[in-house]
Amino acid sequence: MKYLLSLLILVFVSVGQTSTKCEAPAVSKAFADARAEVEKRMAVFSGKKSIAEKADALLSKLIAAKSPVIRSWMTTRGLDDKPEDEIVKEWRLYFAKNFALSNYPNDDKAINSEVESLVDGITLLYATPEFRKRTEGLFTRSKEAAVATIKSFKLPAEKSILERIGGIKLYWPQDLKTARAGTVPLEIIDWGIAYDPVANQINMGLNSLSYANDESYLAVFAHEIGHSFDSCRWGAFFTDAWPFEKIGQCLRSSASVGAKKRDDSRMGAMTKSGQISKELSVSMWKNPTCNKSQYPPIGVQADQLPESFADWFAAEVVDRLEGIDRSKVRTDLCETKTLIAGSSYPTNEMRLKRIYNASMASKCKI
Ligand SMILES: [Zn+2]
Known part of the structure; x- marks a missing residue:
């Protein structure tokens, strides 16, 4: 009986332990406020003349060329049946992030200065x-x-x-x-x-x-x-x-x-086709636990x-x-x-x- 009781206590304790929930804390107010402010500023930034003009020109070009890329961009965002102004707004935001910010600094001085004032303002926030x-x-x-x-x-x-x-x-x-x-x-x-x-x-x-x-x-x-x-x-x-x-x-x-471990099965083919340089593939072979932006590609196991x-x-x-x-x-x-x-x-x-x-x-x- 004593044995049974201690066994029961043991079971109870261990159940109690495993049911202890690991709970992610709520996002701090400072962080939530900063993120909301950044979103607001990104929307304004993407509507700035120097950026919106370039974004719109690229969009028209892609649509005229019946680009499959723009079709899938719209579908993945559920924009297929949305009014044109909504699509344009979304596209400008996408362009602002993936072209204007990602390619900084580029040869467009007006865009560079918009990027600088956006980013410096965000730095001051946090x-x-x-x-x-x-x-x-x-x-x-x-x-x-x-x-x-x-x-x-x-x-x-x-x-x-x-x-x-x-x-x-x-x-x-x-x-x-x-x-x-x-x-x-x-x-x-x-x-x-x-x-x-x-x-x-x-x-x-x-x-x-x-x-x-x-x-x-x-x-x-x-x-x-x-x-x-x-x-x-x-x-x-x-x-x-x-x-x-x-x-x-x-x-x-x-x-x-x-x-x-890193999956190197694609490295040979990617080097052959020129997707990654010879130098990079040599350095990757020498450092088998390193991951680079070029290799492994998304979907292939990184180390x-x-x-x-x-x-x-x-x-x-x-x-x-x-x-x-x-x-x-x-x-x-x-x-x-x-x-x-x-x-x-x-x-x-x-x-x-x-x-x-x-x-x-x-x-x-x-
Ligand atoms: Zn880390």
Whole structure:
């Protein structure tokens, strides 16, 4: 009887545990307001004379040529039966984002200056002195813990990794015209917190406002710091062998996140047809865990090790932090998201369960 009772208690406790819901926190008001404001400004921007004229001219040309591209563009957006002015409005918005912003800077000075005033206005919306102060403080804390974490591993490459980490700074775009070379408008408007290996900086875009608590910022910064020496970047910035091979193998295993390998089956054909250059394919073969914008194409499996490793390192760093609420770490990952086919990320659920909240048994140990 005693045995049965304890068994019942055990069952009850474990049911209680599994039914604990992982809930993504509500979007912060500051972020929701900023996004709504950006949408408003994008609509105004797409109606500006210099942009609308070009958008309309391209639309007329495509319609006159009976372009299948424009037909499918309309169908996928449910615009087939919509009035003409609605279609034009949607098209202008699409053009503004995918041509005017994506091709900045181009040879049209009027468009360039519209893009600059739009983007600089958006930067002022989110990169406020208060937000900068708060996130700079959290970044410093995360970086200090990252340094202590690396020291605890006692790796032969410790000095060079610490040098790389020591140089990392947050990058706040202030003036698009004079921004760091390679900074593109969509990085600021569409992206959140992202590591740039060439500059060794962490870009702070509009979506950096989205995290609900300090714990998540600390973990996200540690994840980005992890990218400075992940399996892909290692080859470009360090000389000896990647010292986390064992962790890599563990992250690939089904006991952990089962990080998938890059599917290289299309590389030969794409190099032959000139879709990717010979140089790129050579560098891809040399760096089997790197993903580039040209390869793998959408739908073909990207390598999941760099993202899994950055998560693993972030979890190690967060473990060293005192006075934080562990249950709040990366609550943004509670959102069930459908990933694009071949994504470089394991699912949110796996990242949380098997890395951030991993039990001692499923944790990858150095
Ligand atoms: Zn990442």
